[in-house]
Amino acid sequence: MPDQLSQTFSALADPTRRAMLAHLSKGEANVSDLAKPFLKDMSLPAITKHLKVLEKAGLVTKSREAQWRPCKINSEGLKDVADWMEQYRMFWEESFDRLEAYLKTVVAKEKKGRKNAKKTK
Amino acid sequence: MPDQLSQTFSALADPTRRAMLAHLSKGEANVSDLAKPFLKDMSLPAITKHLKVLEKAGLVTKSREAQWRPCKINSEGLKDVADWMEQYRMFWEESFDRLEAYLKTVVAKEKKGRKNAKKTK
DNA sequence: GGCATAATTAACCGATTAGTTAATTAACTA
DNA sequence: TAGTTAATTAACTAATCGGTTAATTATGCC
Numbered sequence: 209m210p211d212q213l214s215q216t217f218s219a220l221a222d223p224t225r226r227a228m229l230a231h232l233s234k235g236e237a238n239v240s241d242l243a244k245p246f247l248k249d250m251s252l253p254a255i256t257k258h259l260k261v262l263e264k265a266g267l268v269t270k271s272r273e274a275q276w277r278p279c280k281i282n283s284e285g286l287k288d289v290a291d292w293m294e295q296y297r298m299f300w301e302e303s304f305d306r307l308e309a310y311l312k313t314v315v316a317k318e319k320k321g322r323k324n325a326k327k328t329k
Numbered sequence: 330m331p332d333q334l335s336q337t338f339s340a341l342a343d344p345t346r347r348a349m350l351a352h353l354s355k356g357e358a359n360v361s362d363l364a365k366p367f368l369k370d371m372s373l374p375a376i377t378k379h380l381k382v383l384e385k386a387g388l389v390t391k392s393r394e395a396q397w398r399p400c401k402i403n404s405e406g407l408k409d410v411a412d413w414m415e416q417y418r419m420f421w422e423e424s425f426d427r428l429e430a431y432l433k434t435v436v437a438k439e440k441k442g443r444k445n446a447k448k449t450k
Numbered sequence: 451g452g453c454a455t456a457a458t459t460a461a462c463c464g465a466t467t468a469g470t471t472a473a474t475t476a477a478c479t480a
Numbered sequence: 481t482a483g484t485t486a487a488t489t490a491a492c493t494a495a496t497c498g499g500t501t502a503a504t505t506a507t508g509c510c
Contacts, residue, residue: 214342221338222468226413233417239487254469256488261467275477275486286414286421292347293411296354300407343498360457375499377458382497396456396507452510459504467496474489480482 212266213292216285219265224250225258229267229281238276333387334413337406340386345371346379350388350402359397 219225228242243255259279262268266285270277293300340346349363364376380400383389387406391398414421 211344213347214344217338217342218467221335221342223332223335224468226334230416233420240485243487250468251470252487253471253489257468260488277487281417281420283420283423286417287423289410290414290418290421293407293414295351296402296407297411299354299402299404300411302404302408339497345498361455364457371498372500373457374459374501378498381458398457454507454509456507457505460502461500463498463500465497465499468494470491470493472490475487477484477486479484 213288216265216267216288219261219267219285220289222258222261225262228255228258228262232268232279232281236278236280238278242279334409337386337388337409340382340388340406341410343379343382346383349376349379349383353389353400353402357399357401359399363400 220229224246227245231237231242231245239255239259240252242259243252246255259268259270263270266282266288268279269282270279341350345367348366352358352363352366360376360380361373363380364373367376380389380391384391387403387409389400390403391400
């Protein structure tokens with residue numbers, strides 16, 4: 209699995225990792241904070257591994273502060289997924305209201321000169 | 330991997346399967362049509378397996394027509410992913426314009442009485 | 451019936467994944 | 481220095497994944 213997007217989807221294909229991400233969506237947390245809800249079910253090294261998967265997927269960044277490793281959400285990975293999803297919006301966006309609202313933003317963006325131009329493969 | 334969302338993410342974590350989905354986003358196709366671009370790289374049974382993964386993930390449906398199996402995109406799986414993504418929109422939506430536009434649709438929806446109320450876990 | 455086409459199933463294999471326990475690194479604290 | 485806390489690394493294992501080849505099913509056509 210060489211490509212980044214596959215790695216990101218793969219990282220999200222696990223309920224433990226998604227729960228860790230949900231935790232981080234509420235703010236920074238150390239490894240042991242993230243681990244706490246799962247220590248009944250799995251060991252700390254398992255958590256370390258999950259975190260590494262999230263890091264490689266571009267979904268989490270980890271820094272150092274004494275013996276702690278504060279982690280936070282990295283929007284890059286999420287952005288990649290969101291960008292990929294766009295090409296399928298017409299399929300999953302069943303509400304006419306919201307699709308219409310979305311199409312307006314597309315028009316608005318075009319008028320402004322395509323700030324976010326980028327190939328999504 | 331018991332839960333549906335994990336299965337869906339897992340199905341998307343493969344470039345061959347994403348390419349097949351992209352193909353189907355242009356319209357229905359038989360298994361051999363979907364297979365054609367990949368037959369240099371892998372066998373037909375491999376394609377059958379990939380398709381089965383996409384089906385179980387709720388991303389594709391397959392029907393029967395004589396000896397052919399016309400496949401088409403199933404929006405359910407994509408919808409599940411999109412719904413899950415919503416909780417992270419504030420992270421990946423960096424353009425203020427589009428975030429603002431989105432927030433307007435939220436307000437509009439609230440006024441209408443929350444048509445799309447659903448737990449996404 | 452006999453053959454070609456479309457697709458699936460079965461059985462197998464090597465690589466990766468998700469977990470384990472035990473040992474180790476690194477920083478603070480008394 | 482010795483001990484504690486936070487986290488990682490190493491080595492291993494069972495299960496899953498992505499592919500293979502060979503055989504099988506199912507349909508249409510002469």
